[in-house]
Amino acid sequence: MSIVREMAAAGPGCAVANGILNAFETTKVKLQLQDPVRPAYSANTSWGVMQQIVREEGFVRGLLTPGLSASLTRSCIYGGYRVGLYSTIRDELRFLQNNNNKSSRDQQRPSSNPKALTNVIVMRIASGMITGGIGAMLTCPLDVVRTRMQADAGLVNKNGIYVTGLRRGQAVRYNSMFSTLVSILKEEGLAKGIYRGATVTVARASLLNGAQLASYDTLKKISGRQEGPILHLTCALASGVIAQTVVMPIDTIKSSMMMGNNWGNVLKVLRTNGPIWLYRGYLPACAGQGLIMVLQMPLIEQFRRFLGVEAI
Structure with a gap:
């Protein structure tokens, strides 16, 4: 029952955070997928693109609601697995390691033993990668739907033709989460x-979750501070930035492939634009990931406390 409570605490916490900050995700996807030769947005910065979208479409319609239904549904399921199962997997791996070692001295005092500390961090990364991979595999269809809906979003005239956005001049093809999926x-x-x-989605989720939860967990432990909102906020922000920096190249490739491109197309774009293309949309992605974690992890910790589960 403890696992059920952990998953129940994680799902809503992830959904609330991702829903509030969906605007950053929308901006990131549009920046990653717009044609560099004929860009849909005239601004040269992420903030400028967000301002242009707000001017042309409004904040709610242009940035907040695209793909929101898919994002919330995915977050409840994905978050339940990636965060909710993390502590259980981590503790199981620690138990197995302790049983396999003849001496438990390294596990008792990891802070004074670099090798033991490295082992602990590796276990945390592995735990995050396992739960992130499982969650991503289960929710990949919803991730595809969300990406398509965010990329396509724009104003539509009475003839059903987009007049703004990446599909300007083209007909509407998706209307709702369910119809998009079908x-x-x-x-x-x-x-x-x-x-x-x-494959890219699962790899991305595994790396993101491993970097995110392992850094959050480790930062909390080495701080030496008692559990509380300030500790949760600072560690969450740092872990969000660390995680997004690690996965940004895979994130860009994933978005491109979900729009229908294959590895050949991706490599062609990479050769044309150079490695910097892999970090296109980095600032809104990093801001979004950091802010998501700042909202997400303290909420999850509070939900865990309410449901009688120990802090991560």
Whole structure:
């Protein structure tokens, strides 16, 4: 029952945070996927693009609501697995390691033993990667739907043609989360449609979650401070920035593949634009990830406390 409570605490916490900050995710996706030769947005900065979208479409319609239903649904499921199962997997790995070692001295005092500290951090990274990978595999279809809906978002005229956004001049193809899912499945199938880019998605989620939760967990432990909102906020912000920096290249490739591109297209874009393309949209992504963690982890910690579960 402890696992159920942990997952129940994690899902809503992730959903609330991702919902509030969906604008950053929308901006990041649009920046990653716009044509560099004929960009849809004239601004040269992430903030400028956000301002242009707000001027043309409004904040709610242009940035806050695109892909929101898919994002919230995915967050509840994905968050429940990636954060909710983390402590259980971490403790199980620690138990197995202790049983496999003849001496438990290293585990008792990891702070005074560099090798033991490294082992602890590796276990935390592995735990995050396992839970992140499981959650990502289960929710990959919703991730594809969210990306498509965010990329397509824009104002539509009475003829059903986009007049703003990346698909300016083209007809609307997606209307809701469910219809988008059905449409992709019918037109593109399972492997090449709703599970397009699943390998990259799972790799990205594993790295993100491993870096994010391991750094959050480790920063809390080495701080020596008691559990509380200030500790949760500072460690959450730092872990969000660390994690997004690690996964940004995979994040960009994932978004590109979810829009229908294959590895050949991705490599062509990379050769044309150089390695800097992999960090396109980094600032809104980093801001979004840091802010998501600042909201997400303290909420999850409070939900865990309310449900009678120990802090992460």
